[in-house]
Amino acid sequence: MVSPAPSNTESAEARQIKQTAYHHGNLRRAIIDAALEAIMESGPAGWSLRELARRAGVSHAAPAHHFGDKAGLLTAVAAEGFEVFANALERAADDVLDVGVAYVRFAIDHRPYFEVMFRPELYRMDDPSLQTARERAAHVLVTSAGRLSPGPAQNRLTTIAGWSLAHGFASLWLSGALPETAHGDPEALARSVIRLLFGTTRG
Template sequence: MRQINQPVYHHGNLRRAIIDAALEAIGESGPAGWSLRELARRAGVSHAAPAHHFGDKTGLLTAVAAEGFEVFADVLERTAGDILEAGVAYIRFAIDHRPYFEVMFRPELYRTDDPGVRSARERAFHVLVTGAGTISPNPEQDRLTTIAAWSLAHGFAALWMSGALPESAHDDPEIVARSLVRLVFGTAR
């Protein structure tokens, strides 16, 4: 017999419901401002369900990071190695998928050796490295060009999302990002 305060399960995919609750909580209070018990309440499941599916908060954040890197890799792969488009896609991903972004680039929050995280992260970074290689003055500088392009996109996204750029109040981030990438890397488009 069910106790009065015990949650009723209506989820066809409990794992998905918990990840969705985590993404919502991260969007509201960041990756550290909530507990597994709170997520269970949000998802309408028993307080033990998140621990059963993910072990602990680190396990849940590992699942969020893996899923985030998968979505990120899909987005970047659609740019077909065009460094300008990859930079804009990076920034658009950060803005549109902020909860993922806030976890993915904070490796202290999750298990970086997780096979799902590693695989998806490698897919995403492959696109960035390939695109940066198209503008690198020579193959020996590919790594530095990749770091410069990554820093530009990541830094711009962080500044935009924090509201530190006056433009973030009224401009389109893609227009500003395209201009910035052209300025820094001298791309012809």
């Protein structure tokens, strides 16, 4: 099987995962990659496992064999997405502003993951690998919000506010709702918005 050409926005980390898997003939990887392509084109609901098998060039039974059903496949997609997401946030964790920008950058560079990760009705929330990666990402967000909070009693509200800002900005950008989407720099704009609303802050 020939590895698909990487997208312009795909991270080196994600490309390395794909290349290693394809070189070893990993059907599981091929099916996940086909799912990511399908999600990018038509969202997480616009395809069936049979269609996905055809796209990946594998037998009709292969997706069910590896993942059980569509929820199982989307669980694997969400778990992998949270893993890449947690890695990105942890690399930015020393700077509150950078955490928010990393959130936006992840959503734009890894849109198929982003389309699934925050829709828990699509997958199995009790999956151990998903829970571990999700908790890693949440830890960075909560810790960062704690640096902005005026006191312990406000930590939860600050976390929700920061999360809503980063997630909302990313969603607006991806939907094309912001006029700046056509020609703007999402990271620079996100950084300016975060600084404006939180008045911050380095470190």
